[in-house]
Amino acid sequence: MEIGFKFYGYLAKLINGKKVKIFSDAVLLIATAYLMLKKAFGFSISGWLLNNVFHQSGVNVYVVVSAVILIAAVLIKIISLVVEYFPPMKHNNVEPEEISDCIQAMNMEILGHLTKCDGSNIVQINHMTEQHSFDLNIRLVVNALAEHIRKSIDSIKIKKKDLFISLYSFDRDKNALVYELHYDHKRDLVKSKVLGLGDSKFSDYESVKCFLSSNNTSYLTSKKQYAKGGNTKRYKSVKHYMGCKLETNGYDFGFLNIEFHNNSIFVDEDAMQDFMEESVLPFKLLLEYQYLKRDFFHKFNNFNEYWRVA
Template sequence: MSISRSMEEYFKEPFIIAYFWIAGFVLIVAILIKLGNLIVDHCPVLQASDIDPSEISECLQTMNLDILNHLNRLEEDGPVNICKLSGFHDCDRNIRGIVAALAEHVKRCFKDVTISKRDVFISLYLLEEGVLNYLCHHDYKRDWVKSKRIPIDSPEFAQYESVKCIKSGNSTCYLLSKNGYAKGNSKRHKTIKQYLGCKLESNGFIYGFLTVEFHNESVFTDELQMQEFMENNIFPYKTLIEYQFLKKQFFGSFSDFENNWRTA
């Protein structure tokens, strides 16, 4: 009994009571920190938000007006020379508008960090006879395009992500870190953080390549996030660009219609 009583008195000492309170508090704080780390790992701060792609509606409206313009020209010109139908379609202008709309959409996707126009760089190349030829980029005011002609079989460009993706069976490519980014342009390499790219293709035919680069800020924590962002936010605009190429190909098929018709 004397031992039990002494232990009871021991645990009633102010110092021991304070020690248990502090130890309990530290334990609770450690648990909360651990939970916080787990939440951040699975729900990172710089996570892309699902937002209304209002720019897509504007692109679709532009395309509708484009079709309306075609119809008006058909009515005004009287008998139509079918061989000149390809002149009705301003493919390059429409694609530049879609790329600009994509850039605005990407900047609005990240609510937890300010993404300025200088943090997003988008470029688009056409694949013509084994060469990626530059078409446009955004922001167009930045002189960040050094290689405007990229032969895909040239050793000089073998490490370019676009070239590697074109020559592979993959439709997309991702770089979570700049460490693997080819130093094709020293200006962009200084600030680039992450890179996404995708083929522009339809029915097995590759029209070109689209890249989206993030500068100054890393906005993804793993490649899975990059893939989901590509599928949810880039692919709708990719489809709009591919539509422009299909339309150009369709109109272009009439350029030698008379000769083909006589041959048939």
């Protein structure tokens, strides 16, 4: 089943190529024009060739070659129509409506900051960080991302168990990626809570490899190159993996992992990259915003050290 899906995807990619389309359309257009000319004036290329250029054997070769080219063009056209109405991708571009809920929650949090500052009580500026619900907000964003991914893949029903998302924060003191949360949080699917970036035990993990490299994203269309890790149950059913750094202007915050289980969704890495850019990137930015806000408020904890009032 998976091999057939990939073959169909590669076939669709080949048929949709510009050169193949031009060949098919040109051959069919020439054949149509020739048939109209033949019907109107009784002109026959094979007859003209027989009288002026070739012997009968040469004309027979011309007829066979022309028939093969015409049949190929017709088949290409038919397949291109099938691919157009039944695309190999199992996902569509849908509006990320879930982002609205995330932004609404963040706006309400900012309103809470303003309300507290406008209140009658004196605000202790070094306690501002307590107003930021970092843990709650990142869980809200990850859950919204999961629902958006499930909605985007509309050709098959993606159950909660078919999707695994995990979020790790970068701890500079430990030089490690430290587990924050995962989706679905009700399932016990995480065994490695601290991934030491210098520990050979985790050197094959995609998140570690990508985090230590200059790349911002990582894609695996198959689990053949995917590190088994500590959870063999997850490894058995994984089909695709994609991950991305959480960073702003070269300042790293963490890493986001997304695994697709039980169903093959993407034909190749290009399709995964398109999906990442179209569907995952907006939620990645929301997570980075939460990390930026957390670090910004953290500066208030040491107000005398980081801030100077003129």
